Amino acid sequence: MFSSLGVECNILELDQVDDGANVQEVLSEITNQRTVPNIFVNKVHMGGCDRTFQAHQSGLLQKLLQEDSAYEYDLIVIGGGSGGLACAQEAAILGKKVMVLDFVVPTPQGTSWGLGGTCVNVGCVPKKLMHQAALLGQELKDARKFGWEYSHQVKHNWETMIEAIQNHIGSLNWGYRLSLREKAVTYVNSYGEFVEHHKIKATNRKGQETYYTARKFVLATGQRPRYLGIPGDKEYCITSDDLFSLPYCPGKTLVVGASYVALECGGFLAGIGLDVTIMVRSILLRGFDQEMAEKVGSYMEQHGVKFLRKFVPVMVQQLEKGSPGKLKVVAKSTEGPETIEEIYNTVLLAIGRASCTRKIGLEKIGVKVNEKSGKIPVNDVEQTNVPYVYAVGDILEGKLELTPIAIQAGKLLARRLFAGSLEKCDYVNVPTTVFTPLEYGCCGLSEEKAIEVHRKENLEVRLSITQP
Numbered sequence: 001m002f003s004s005l006g007v008e009c010n011i012l013e014l015d016q017v018d019d020g021a022n023v024q025e026v027l028s029e030i031t032n033q034r035t036v037p038n039i040f041v042n043k044v045h046m047g048g049c050d051r052t053f054q055a056h057q058s059g060l061l062q063k064l065l066q067e068d069s070a071y072e073y074d075l076i077v078i079g080g081g082s083g084g085l086a087c088a089q090e091a092a093i094l095g096k097k098v099m100v101l102d103f104v105v106p107t108p109q110g111t112s113w114g115l116g117g118t119c120v121n122v123g124c125v126p127k128k129l130m131h132q133a134a135l136l137g138q139e140l141k142d143a144r145k146f147g148w149e150y151s152h153q154v155k156h157n158w159e160t161m162i163e164a165i166q167n168h169i170g171s172l173n174w175g176y177r178l179s180l181r182e183k184a185v186t187y188v189n190s191y192g193e194f195v196e197h198h199k200i201k202a203t204n205r206k207g208q209e210t211y212y213t214a215r216k217f218v219l220a221t222g223q224r225p226r227y228l229g230i231p232g233d234k235e236y237c238i239t240s241d242d243l244f245s246l247p248y249c250p251g252k253t254l255v256v257g258a259s260y261v262a263l264e265c266g267g268f269l270a271g272i273g274l275d276v277t278i279m280v281r282s283i284l285l286r287g288f289d290q291e292m293a294e295k296v297g298s299y300m301e302q303h304g305v306k307f308l309r310k311f312v313p314v315m316v317q318q319l320e321k322g323s324p325g326k327l328k329v330v331a332k333s334t335e336g337p338e339t340i341e342e343i344y345n346t347v348l349l350a351i352g353r354a355s356c357t358r359k360i361g362l363e364k365i366g367v368k369v370n371e372k373s374g375k376i377p378v379n380d381v382e383q384t385n386v387p388y389v390y391a392v393g394d395i396l397e398g399k400l401e402l403t404p405i406a407i408q409a410g411k412l413l414a415r416r417l418f419a420g421s422l423e424k425c426d427y428v429n430v431p432t433t434v435f436t437p438l439e440y441g442c443c444g445l446s447e448e449k450a451i452e453v454h455r456k457e458n459l460e461v462r463l464s465i466t467q468p
Contacts, residue, residue: 001056007065029422032379041065044216044387051387058366060386063197071198073099075417076214078192078200078360081117083393083406084220085176090414092183099212100185101192101202105224108234111242114173115187118222118394119403125172126165126244127264131435133161134271156272158249166245194361198388201361216417219367219376219384219391220410221360223353223401228256232316236327237347240265248323250274251345256313258284260434262350263296267437270305277306277344279313281334281351285434289446299438310334316347355395365389370397380424382413390417399427 002009014020014036028034031045039046041064046052055061075091077084080102092098104121106112113121133156140154180187190202190210200217202210225239238246240261252275255266262278263285270276278300285293301307311331320326324345332339355374362369362376368385369376375397382390390413393406408425415421431443450459 001053005062005065026422030381032381042215045383046387055387058197060197060365064388071213071215073097073186073212073214075099075216075218075414076101076192076200076212077218077220079117079220079222079356079393080115080176080187081220081222081393081406082119082403083410084117084218085115085180085410086407087218087220087392087410087414088185089179089183090411091418092185094414094418096418098185099214100180100187101190101200102187103189103191103203105191107239107241108227109238109242111245113245114170115176115189116169116173120172120176121169122241122244124403126169127240127268128435129165129168130161130244130268131264131271134268134437137271137273158272159247161272162245162247169244192360194365197365215388217389218410218413219357219360219362219389219395220393220406221356221395223355223394225261225349226352226354227349228313228351230314230316232318232327233313233349236316236318237349239349243348250348251324252343253277253346253348254279254329254342254344255348255350257350257352258282258286259350259352260285260288260436262348263300263436264434265348265350266305267300267435270300270303271437276304277308277342279308279311279331281310281312287446287449288434288440289442290448292440292442296434296436296438296440300436303437305437308340311340313347314339319343353394353401357395373397381416382409382425400430400432402430402432405430 012023014024017023027038031038033047035048037049039048039052041061044064046055052061055064074096075088076099077088078101080100084100084102088098088100102115104112119125137156177187188202190204192200192202195201195211198215199211199213202212225241227233227237243265250269253269255262255276255278258278258280266276266278283290283293284297297307308331311333313329313331315330317328318325319328327344327347328341329344329347330339330341357369357374357376366386367376367389376384376391376395377397378384378391382392382396384391392409392413394401399405405425405427412421412423412425415423429444431441434440445453447461
């Protein structure tokens with residue numbers, strides 16, 4: 001095939017060279033492929049015979065056979081969150097020409113934010129600051145017992161907290177932009193979408209379109225909160241994307257969901273003195289150790305959070321406009337025909353997150369995506385089924401959704417692509433913390449997962465409880 005295309009190719013017969021076994025071992029490390037032929041085109045690993053013929057049929061091979069100088073950039077990263085920025089900056093440090101495309105599609109409530117991704121703007125950073133605000137309130141109460149005397153009742157000012165948090169986030173946004181500029185990374189505030197192999201369309205807020213090409217691409221688009229798909233959800237409910245810049249105190253709040261996002265948000269809202277109810281469809285903290293999850297839930301109940309178990313909302317209706325207004329929520333039991341109604345000022349949805357992979361043109365270049373979850377399958381070097389396209393962060397199928405993991409994976413990916421490194425990201429035994437009122441940290445398998453993987457008879461479970 002290469003001869004028919006007039007392409008010069010070099011062939012290394014591993015059984016004809018003295019160190020063939022060593023070469024095969026290194027190739028296996030680099031490509032995760034133990035069979036031959038093992039084909040590279042302009043430094044891009046194609047795979048074996050079948051994948052090379054498929055690439056020829058799709059036109060990808062012809063693109064790869066062009067000289068690298070045909071591309072404007074060595075690397076384009078789509079997504080300016082933790083993983084994408086880490087990868088882009090590392091590649092730039094290694095002397096490559098790099099572009100970052102980042103565009104935040106506003107929420108149904110109109111909320112948007114700057115460079116840095118979920119963690120910086122609407123995730124870890126503001127979450128921990130609000131959690132700290134709640135802890136300070138609890139410490140104020142405890143202080144009286146340790147001799148601190150103050151006469152007037154202490155109350156919390158939501159607007160003051162939000163202003164301080166947003167000022168801090170703004171400084172982080174600026175810091176990221178400055179860091180990219182210092183490393184000569186091109187930052188474009190536009191929405192990236194593939195139009196053909198090695199080529200993307202970038203659309204800015206005004207609808208203006210620009211086209212860019214690159215030798216390699218990294219997808220780091222992250223996730224956004226899901227909605228329920230019931231009457232009134234997008235019109236009247238908020239998510240964590242809106243909460244951390246909400247210009248008014250949410251008042252009496254219903255949190256829908258039992259994820260760590262739901263419990264963390266419900267926990268700190270209750271901690272600053274709000275009336276909080278958490279509506280749980282099934283279990284708390286799915287995927288975490290259930291004995292510990294129930295301890296977290298029990299502690300929260302003892303400290304003023306109400307739980308409404310085995311119910312799901314079926315309608316949200318606005319009764320009054322305002323900041324906040326009044327919303328009627330109708331919910332149905334998951335175990336029977338019972339329905340209930342209640343009035344809240346704010347409804348916060350925290351029922352999970354959806355990967356931002358469906359509207360970036362991946363189907364045009366043949367990148368495989370899990371149809372159900374929207375996540376992208378990759379091999380152990382974060383490479384998709386299209387050889388020049390890689391992915392990091394929360395959009396990876398079967399990997400942990402954690403900021404430090406995305407940063408580590410992004411850095412190591414850039415080093416493998418541009419510095420000859422072989423080091424891969426370790427996704428196993430990563431410490432995780434849930435910032436609920438009773439903080440919970442874990443590492444490794446939950447007891448339930450350990451039983452599933454290793455069988456109960458092969459486990460030894462120890463429990464130690466220290467009473468206060």
